[in-house]
Amino acid sequence: IYTLLRIINIEKRRDSARGNRYLVELELMERGRSVVRLSEYIYLLLHRSRQGEESLENTDSALASVPASAPSAATSSLTTPPPPPSTRSPARPGATPWSTAYAKPLLCQPVMLQWRRDVMVHFVVPVKNQARWVQQFISDMENLHRQTKDDNFSIIIVDFESEDMDVEQALRESSVPRYEYLRREGNFERSAGLQIGVDTIEDSHSIVFLCDLHIHFPLNILESIRKHCVEGRLAFAPIVMRLSCGSSPQEPDGYWEVNGFGLFGIYKSDFDKIGGMNTEEFKDRWGGEDWELLDR
Numbered sequence: 001i002y003t004l005l006r007i008i009n010i011e012k013r014r015d016s017a018r019g020n021r022y023l024v025e026l027e028l029m030e031r032g033r034s035v036v037r038l039s040e041y042i043y044l045l046l047h048r049s050r051q052g053e054e055s056l057e058n059t060d061s062a063l064a065s066v067p068a069s070a071p072s073a074a075t076s077s078l079t080t081p082p083p084p085p086s087t088r089s090p091a092r093p094g095a096t097p098w099s100t101a102y103a104k105p106l107l108c109q110p111v112m113l114q115w116r117r118d119v120m121v122h123f124v125v126p127v128k129n130q131a132r133w134v135q136q137f138i139s140d141m142e143n144l145h146r147q148t149k150d151d152n153f154s155i156i157i158v159d160f161e162s163e164d165m166d167v168e169q170a171l172r173e174s175s176v177p178r179y180e181y182l183r184r185e186g187n188f189e190r191s192a193g194l195q196i197g198v199d200t201i202e203d204s205h206s207i208v209f210l211c212d213l214h215i216h217f218p219l220n221i222l223e224s225i226r227k228h229c230v231e232g233r234l235a236f237a238p239i240v241m242r243l244s245c246g247s248s249p250q251e252p253d254g255y256w257e258v259n260g261f262g263l264f265g266i267y268k269s270d271f272d273k274i275g276g277m278n279t280e281e282f283k284d285r286w287g288g289e290d291w292e293l294l295d296r
Helices: 073-078 131-148 167-172 190-199 221-227 268-273 289-295
Strands: 002-013 019-030 034-047 101-108 121-127 153-159 179-183 207-210 240-243 254-257 264-267
Touching: 002 034, 121 131, 121 190, 121 221, 131 153, 131 167, 131 221, 153 167, 153 190, 167 179, 179 190, 190 207, 207 221, 207 268, 264 268, 264 289
Parallel strands: 121 153, 121 207, 153 179
Antiparallel strands: 002 019, 019 034, 034 101, 207 264, 240 254
């Protein structure tokens, strides 16, 4: 039914105890007529569960073998049926019913790990006297909307009395699909600014993307955020490249910032469950609030 045209992307999350999780993105030809894209999470299960023939321990673990839905039908063609009992390897010495190994790996599509392709994404940015980069951010968001035609995002700017530009007017004159401008008095407080922005979001089943200025956003940023955020299951902290002086996204030169989490995507319901930003400990300073949030 489906013919593989190309492999777009494969991401691996290692789990040597149960099996690795993959985000598989493929371009497929359906019945020789139309091109479809598969972008789904797949589990390579290494061990059987306690319940005999059930492939997983429980639903709460977000892992279960289920038939895929269109256009994910290609996933079902990837599924390897469990080998007959006679071909299974004997349990390892000391193995329990919870860790009996399969003779062959088993590919599964995990339940409750499907990402929503049209969920609303809210970019939340606190600012103060960063006129050049605020304008760059607004321009990037305008270009994102113009190029993708995606209306399901908004930008929320919390302004700590900027004096170098009229942020509200710049937003009003922009072509972004929707925005929220919030003005706050006093010194810049990143943690408080982010929390104020998130508090204005009414839909708890939408995605909050906490971010900074000084960022060039690629055109696939919305899709990247959506496919790495699953309500109650996954949050997203992308690794960014810190560009060296004189370089650009077109000619990048720099290093990967693997220990910074200033960019963070999470469903608002999950953000609220963990208590939001720590506005008490980081009231008079900023730096480290992202790590503290991630720890929780």
